[in-house]
Amino acid sequence: xxxxxxxxxxxxxxxxxxxxxxxxxxxxxxxxxxxxxxxxxxxxxxxxxxxxxxxxxxxxxxxxxxxxxxxxxxxxxxxxxxxxxxxxxxxxxxxxxxxxxxxxxxxxxxxxxxxxxxxxxxxxxxxxxxxxxxxxxxxxxxxxxxxxxxxxxxxxxxxxxxxxxxxxxxxxxxxxxxxxxxxxxxxxxxxxxxxxxxxxxxxxxxxxxxxxxxxxxxxxxxxxxx
Amino acid sequence: xxxxxxxxxxxxxxxxxxxxxxxxxxxxxxxxxxxxxxxxxxxxxxxxxxxxxxxxxxxxxxxxxxxxxxxxxxxxxxxxxxxxxxxxxxxxxxxxxxxxxxxxxxxxxxxxxxxxxxxxxxxxxxxxxxxxxxxxxxxxxxxxxxxxxxxxxxxxxxxxxxxxxxxxxxxxxxxxxxxxxxxxxxxxxxxxxxxxxxxxxxxxxxxxxxxxxxxxxxxxxxxxxxxxxxxxxxxxxxxxxxxxxxxxxxxxxxxxxxxxxxxxxxxxxxxxxxxxxxxxxxxxxxxxxxxxxxxxxxxxxxxxxxxxxx
Numbered sequence: 001x002x003x004x005x006x007x008x009x010x011x012x013x014x015x016x017x018x019x020x021x022x023x024x025x026x027x028x029x030x031x032x033x034x035x036x037x038x039x040x041x042x043x044x045x046x047x048x049x050x051x052x053x054x055x056x057x058x059x060x061x062x063x064x065x066x067x068x069x070x071x072x073x074x075x076x077x078x079x080x081x082x083x084x085x086x087x088x089x090x091x092x093x094x095x096x097x098x099x100x101x102x103x104x105x106x107x108x109x110x111x112x113x114x115x116x117x118x119x120x121x122x123x124x125x126x127x128x129x130x131x132x133x134x135x136x137x138x139x140x141x142x143x144x145x146x147x148x149x150x151x152x153x154x155x156x157x158x159x160x161x162x163x164x165x166x167x168x169x170x171x172x173x174x175x176x177x178x179x180x181x182x183x184x185x186x187x188x189x190x191x192x193x194x195x196x197x198x199x200x201x202x203x204x205x206x207x208x209x210x211x212x213x214x215x216x217x218x219x220x221x222x223x224x225x226x
Numbered sequence: 227x228x229x230x231x232x233x234x235x236x237x238x239x240x241x242x243x244x245x246x247x248x249x250x251x252x253x254x255x256x257x258x259x260x261x262x263x264x265x266x267x268x269x270x271x272x273x274x275x276x277x278x279x280x281x282x283x284x285x286x287x288x289x290x291x292x293x294x295x296x297x298x299x300x301x302x303x304x305x306x307x308x309x310x311x312x313x314x315x316x317x318x319x320x321x322x323x324x325x326x327x328x329x330x331x332x333x334x335x336x337x338x339x340x341x342x343x344x345x346x347x348x349x350x351x352x353x354x355x356x357x358x359x360x361x362x363x364x365x366x367x368x369x370x371x372x373x374x375x376x377x378x379x380x381x382x383x384x385x386x387x388x389x390x391x392x393x394x395x396x397x398x399x400x401x402x403x404x405x406x407x408x409x410x411x412x413x414x415x416x417x418x419x420x421x422x423x424x425x426x427x428x429x430x431x432x433x434x435x436x437x438x439x440x441x442x443x444x445x446x447x448x449x450x451x452x453x454x455x456x457x458x459x460x461x462x463x464x465x466x467x468x469x470x471x472x473x474x475x476x477x478x479x480x481x482x483x484x485x486x487x488x489x490x491x492x493x494x495x496x497x498x499x500x501x502x503x504x505x506x507x508x509x510x511x512x513x514x515x516x517x518x519x520x521x522x523x524x525x526x527x528x529x530x531x532x533x534x535x536x
Contacts, residue, residue, distance in 0.1 A: 009411035012491030013519035015461040017411050024456060036251065051250045051459030053483050058459025060247075063520045064527055135253040136457060136483030139362055143457070179253070180362065199352065199364055205252040 002028050006079065008072055011058060016068065018075055019056040024173065026145060028055045029133050031083045033210040038078055046071070052209045053134045054143070092129065092212045095177070095192050097168050098223035099125075103191035110153050110170060110187050121189065124148045125168075126215040130175065132207050140179035140197035140205045144213055147175045159185030166191045168215070190215075193226035228293050228377030229343060233327070235373055236287030240437075241347050241366035242478075244277040246355035250459070250482040257357040257365065260437055260478045261338050261501035263397055263526075264302040268342030270534070271299035271319050273387030278346030279356035281372070286333035288341070292322040296380060297344045297387065303336025303399065303502050318390040336399055336502035337435075344387070345380035359479060360437065395530055402428075402507055403499040406514040406522075407465065407490035412455060415487045416467065420447040424489060428508040429473060435505060437479040442509060446471030449487060457485040463492030463500065465511075475500055493519035495526050 002021040009017045018035070021028035036052040039059070046066025051058040061071055099122045100107040111118045130144035137143075153170045160183065163169070167178045169186025178184060179196040196206045207213065218226075232239070242265065245258025259265035259282055266276040281288075286305045292298075297319050300307055304316045307330045314320050314328075322328065333339060349356050349367055358366025367376060413421065429444035453469040460466075464476045466486040475492060476484070477500070492500055493514055503509065514522075 010408050010491075010516055011411050011459070011461045011488070012408050012463050013493045013516055013523060015459075015491075017459060019411075019458075022456070040251075049247045049250050049256075051482055053458040054456050056458045058461065060250075060461060064524065068516060068520070134457070134483065135251065137253065137481060139249075139252065139254040141253055182361075197362075204353065205249070205254070208252055 008075065014063060015058055015060045016071065017056045017058045021055050024054050024133070024145065026131065027083065029131070029145065032057050034082045035075075035078055036209065044074065053136065090131075090210055090212050092214060093207065094214045094216050095194055096218040096222065096226065097126070097190040097192050097215045098218055098220060099190035101220065103223065104168070104189040106156070106187040107189045110151075110189055113153060114150060116150075121151065122217055124151055125175070125189065126217050130213045132209050132211045132213060134209050135205075135207065137176075138178070138180045138182055140207060142176055142196070142207045142211075142213065144175045147173055149173075151175075153187050155185040156187060159183055163188065164191065165195070165197075166193065168192060191223075193223050229296055229345070229380040230378050231291045231293055232288070232372050232374060232376045232378075233291060234287065234289035235371065235376075236283055236285060236330070236332075238284035239288055239372045240282050240358040240360065241279050241349055241372075241378075242282045242357045243279040243355055245357050245478065246353050246359070246365070249353050253482050254353060254362075255359060255479050255482060256462070257359045257437075258355070258478050259340065261302055261340070261397075261498045263498045264338070264340045264501075265342070267317065267391050267395070268299045268301040268340045269346070271301070271317070271388050271391065272297050272342050272344040273383060273385040274342060274344065274346050275384070278342070279349060279366075280340050280342040280347060283330060283339040283341060284337060286330045286339055288339075289327070289329045292324060292326045292328065293377065294324050295322065297321050297383070298328070299342045300330070300339060301342070301391075302339040303333050305333040305335065305339060306331040317396055319387055335401070337504055338501055343380045344383035348379040348381045361479065392533065395533060397498040399502050400499060402509070403496070403503065404510045404512050405496050405500055406493045406512050406519065408493055408516050408519050409490045409513055410488075411458075412487040413489050415450055415455070416489050417448045417450055420449070420467075420471070421489075423447055424473070424511055425513055428510050431503050431505050431507050431509060433505045437477055439474050439476045439480055440500070440503070442473045442475070444472070447473065447489065453486050455485060455487055457483045460484045460488070461491060463494075463497055464488045465490050465492065477501065493522065495519075495522040
């Protein structure tokens with residue numbers, strides 16, 4: 001539920017969080033990202049960093065340069081316009097995915113859990129344009145909103161010690177992509193050859209909060225040639 | 227060539243500055259010195275900008291050769307240190323000559339020592355910072371901890387710096403510190419008994435401690451509903467309470483977002499105390515108001531600014 005009045009919460013004496021609601025909801029997240037865009041677009045002396053997440057925006061600031069009171073007033077002034085326009089047109093980024101096989105070892109299990117064929121899981125997963133609600137867990141790991149409710153799948157009972165970078169996974173109502181090799185408990189249904197985090201690129205991080213993502217199934221050969 | 231060559235790196239020595247800001251929205255941790263205040267003072271002694279890159283030496287045990295004349299400073303947890311066998315002091319400018327050998331004993335008093343060199347450690351910035359992020363394998367010196375034989379360059383020295391840091395400006399480290407905290411953002415998710423335990427009892431630092439955070443052990447802190455929240459942003463000193471009711475304090479390499487209830491956050495002036503705490507030590511938490519917390523911060527920063535002007 002969206003709060004009638006957003007809550008401003010202390011995160012120590014050098015950060016605060018403005019929270020818009022208590023659920024994962026596109027409408028709430030849109031406000032978070034809209035405020036994030038507005039603050040990022042202008043330099044406010046004293047604001048050091050911003051972390052948008054599902055329902056709140058954390059603002060790290062230096063109280064020597066910007067008092068908590070000034071910051072709160074500034075935030076209050078931003079609130080009336082939030083969410084009234086789409087924050088940004090948003091890039092749509094197509095991510096090629098090799099579903100199943102060694103790239104998606106949990107695909108059969110996920111299909112069985114939902115009483116579908118693997119092909120049906122793939123069709124449903126690649127039919128939707130997802131929204132990047134937030135980036136977290138590791139550099140560039142997107143938490144995507146908009147997963148078909150018929151694909152909501154609990155995490156694995158015991159996490160894997162190493163999930164390869166590029167793995168596309170499901171966890172409850174979320175789908176996401178591992179950006180680095182890391183431990184993880186999501187159900188892996190496929191893998192993308194695209195690097196979400198690559199320091200050799202001028203912009204190392206492929207995705208940002210607010211972007212939209214479309215998965216495109218590819219063959220093993222296309223994966224290999226990528 | 228280089229300015230300093232590592233003979234023995236100790237358990238964990240990395241290049242750190244004040245961290246990587248501006249990328250947390252894309253999941254990139256800040257990293258940087260865990261004891262930022264000690265790093266800043268070290269840089270000021272050798273005439274660097276306060277946010278220059280220096281070496282963070284975890285638990286001491288470093289031996290290195292200076293390959294050229296350079297002034298240097300040791301800050302953080304004091305430990306016996308020698309230049310060519312002669313004892314040298316912390317918090318003071320040290321003039322080292324080509325061929326000198328610096329050795330720092332294993333630290334028994336605290337977790338982290340900073341070695342600042344005039345000109346700063348010259349490594350390529352990654353996303354605007356020279357800090358090493360070990361889990362991501364980037365930043366600092368080739369994205370990794372220093373090893374025997376590594377040679378590091380320094381930039382050009384800027385100015386003379388300071389002969390020493392006066393006693394009043396040094397951080398007041400303590401073996402068994404009381405950490406002041408500001409409650410929130412999710413203290414409302416903790417039971418009254420849980421809040422009472424947190425405010426009243428000592429918690430012991432466990433061995434599970436690294437640049438990302440440290441786990442404590444003590445009377446369980448219970449949740450009203452459960453430990454999970456919809457993931458949100460974290461900050462330095464955030465205190466998470468996972469399902470087992472035992473606090474975790476987040477430090478420099480913390481994940482940018484987290485899904486556990488955060489009862490409180492350590493106030494900025496007390497960050498050096500948690501940065502230096504060792505396993506087995508006890509900690510107490512004392513709740514401060516936001517105004518008190520910021521007032522202490524203003525006082526520290528204005529005392530430092532006054533000293534630098536004088």
